[in-house]
Amino acid sequence: MNIGEAAARSGVSAKMIRHYEAIGLIGAVRSANGYRVYGERDVAVLRFIRHARDLGFPLEDVRRLLALWQDRNRASAEVKRLALAHVAALESKADSLRRMAASLRHLAAHCHGDDRPDCPILDDLARKD
Structure with missing residues (x-):
């Protein structure tokens, strides 16, 4: 095809x-x-x-998983290890996203959202670390 x-x-x-x-x-x-x-x-x-x-x-994990899938003599322990490592990475990313959302929610709650130029969201983005 x-x-x-x-x-x-x-x-x-x-x-x-x-x-x-x-x-x-x-x-x-x-x-x-x-x-x-x-x-x-x-x-x-x-x-x-x-x-x-x-x-x-x-993609590198996909490459490893693909090789394991094609290897009929594979040990499932390696597949499980890759899957659980990915779960940990996803959970870490989800935690990071939740913290970002909470931070933005806090900033938005302190923004008047009116015609005034004052904006804590922009002030926070422009702050020096």
Whole structure:
């Protein structure tokens, strides 16, 4: 199948398929005329990548997970370690986002939001650390 068909069947855009090929996550066979040709296995790999990316895994972790998925002699302990490390990173990011939201909420509560030029939000952004 061509790249458009692979994109439609995997849910990964043709642009991203080209990117994944360029960084070595997926390979593509070229036909005699130079067009990329994909098979069912390629679509399965693209779906795997899409699902991993939907869960927020960085590309290097996707690369590791893909290698583990393709290794039938793998130990699931390594997969679990990667998943739990990613959970910790997501939770840390969520905590950071909550702190940012609380800070902005506090600043917005102290902004009059009227016609006056005084604005604690801008003052905070401009402050010297």
